[in-house]
Amino acid sequence: MDLFDYAREKNMDNEAPLASRLRPATLDEVVGQQHIIGKDKLLYRAIKADKLSSIIFYGPPGTGKTTLAKVIANTTSAEFTQINATVAGKKDMEEVVKHAKELQGMYQKRTILFVDEIHRFNKGQQDYLLPFVEDGTLILIGATTENPYFEVNGALISRSSIFELHPLDKEDIRTLIRRALTDVEKGMGSYQAVIEEDALEFLADIAGGDARNALNAVELGVLTTERSEDGKIHITLDVASECIQKRVVRYDKSGDNHYDTISAFIKSMRGSDPDAAVYYLAKMLYAGEDIKFIARRIMICASEDVGNADPMALNVAVSAAQAAERIGMPEAQIILSQAVLYVATAPKSNSAVNAIADAMENVRQHKTTVPPHLQDSHYGGAKKIGHGIGYKYAHDYPHHYVEQQYLPSEIAGTRFYEAGSNGYEKKISEWMEYIRSR
Numbered sequence: 001m002d003l004f005d006y007a008r009e010k011n012m013d014n015e016a017p018l019a020s021r022l023r024p025a026t027l028d029e030v031v032g033q034q035h036i037i038g039k040d041k042l043l044y045r046a047i048k049a050d051k052l053s054s055i056i057f058y059g060p061p062g063t064g065k066t067t068l069a070k071v072i073a074n075t076t077s078a079e080f081t082q083i084n085a086t087v088a089g090k091k092d093m094e095e096v097v098k099h100a101k102e103l104q105g106m107y108q109k110r111t112i113l114f115v116d117e118i119h120r121f122n123k124g125q126q127d128y129l130l131p132f133v134e135d136g137t138l139i140l141i142g143a144t145t146e147n148p149y150f151e152v153n154g155a156l157i158s159r160s161s162i163f164e165l166h167p168l169d170k171e172d173i174r175t176l177i178r179r180a181l182t183d184v185e186k187g188m189g190s191y192q193a194v195i196e197e198d199a200l201e202f203l204a205d206i207a208g209g210d211a212r213n214a215l216n217a218v219e220l221g222v223l224t225t226e227r228s229e230d231g232k233i234h235i236t237l238d239v240a241s242e243c244i245q246k247r248v249v250r251y252d253k254s255g256d257n258h259y260d261t262i263s264a265f266i267k268s269m270r271g272s273d274p275d276a277a278v279y280y281l282a283k284m285l286y287a288g289e290d291i292k293f294i295a296r297r298i299m300i301c302a303s304e305d306v307g308n309a310d311p312m313a314l315n316v317a318v319s320a321a322q323a324a325e326r327i328g329m330p331e332a333q334i335i336l337s338q339a340v341l342y343v344a345t346a347p348k349s350n351s352a353v354n355a356i357a358d359a360m361e362n363v364r365q366h367k368t369t370v371p372p373h374l375q376d377s378h379y380g381g382a383k384k385i386g387h388g389i390g391y392k393y394a395h396d397y398p399h400h401y402v403e404q405q406y407l408p409s410e411i412a413g414t415r416f417y418e419a420g421s422n423g424y425e426k427k428i429s430e431w432m433e434y435i436r437s438r
Helices: 003-015 042-049 065-075 090-107 123-134 154-158 170-182 197-206 211-224 237-244 258-270 274-287 291-309 312-327 332-345 351-365 423-436
Strands: 055-058 079-084 111-116 139-144 161-164 193-195 233-235
Touching (some): 042 065, 042 161, 055 065, 065 079, 065 139, 079 090, 090 111, 090 123, 123 139, 123 154, 170 197, 170 211, 197 211, 197 237, 211 233, 258 274, 258 291, 274 291, 291 332, 291 351, 291 423, 312 332
Parallel strands (some): 055 161, 193 233
């Protein structure tokens, strides 16, 4: 690298977007994702020991997939090379493989290939990589926003560890924003910008767990806001809302805020008060709440608080959410009102909540085995080892029901679902009692 190359590279670093400049260089600088990179986790230990095997990161945008790949690039002794699946062709991959083989043969050096947006590779491109991943020529790191089990070659999946990244929580986003405004070397600390607390809270909330989204808004705010008389750049709530292009939700001066109002909204639907529920709906719409946010809460209530007492409630809520998003305001308020009134007046049951909570706790506490007669018997030799033997096909019996053991023997007889006495669940309860008594 000559002087001009060095100068050009430094200039590009300075002009790179804030989200790119602020990327951590080490694991200890990474914010969030402690479920996979906590100090007691496998991925943390593998990166620290430089003993990586092929892995695939998947999760929503802005959650740190590329960040983790860059951390690996900074810490590994292996050759690290990167291609983007949206623009890379077979020739690019052939060059990577050729170079990897040379390094392996001449210097016994491993090559890590990072493929961003790996789901964009077609089947042929993914198949091309497979033998080189299998024989160790390449250690593959893939990043995707799509579920890899649906979008990535099954053979590649079987040879990779899958790590799911979650949207960052609000405190993580707040940490990154503060770091961006105070870091003089990589962030915007030299601008002497300060962010007001309500603006910080707004950005952390509205970013939806996407760090890049929040940092882009911060950068735009700092670069486009004039200094105040105190010599500082002040990022106010209005500036933040303009930079992230999201309307600030403004409630009246009575002191009610976003969280109190949405809480009252949900509790009114749960409490079967349609008048209160539609009032709080109107209050949120008037304040400018995102209709998708409101629709999500209606869907949750339809399942959590109505459940099988009226199975149609969830259908109504989901249909309303889709229709409201497609049609938009102001007509969407009528659609949301219809769903709210339906859910509020429907009979209530939380048996679905209790059933899954009890079942999850049971799964955590007990190791179980699927009973042999329920095990898959469709592959060759399955029945020779007892799989499927003795299974009774329910449709061959009166009322399409036959008594047999379905739960694992370790927890046989456990009851998770107790149907309520409201609405359709009363019929469910009567039907289950009837067939079990025959």
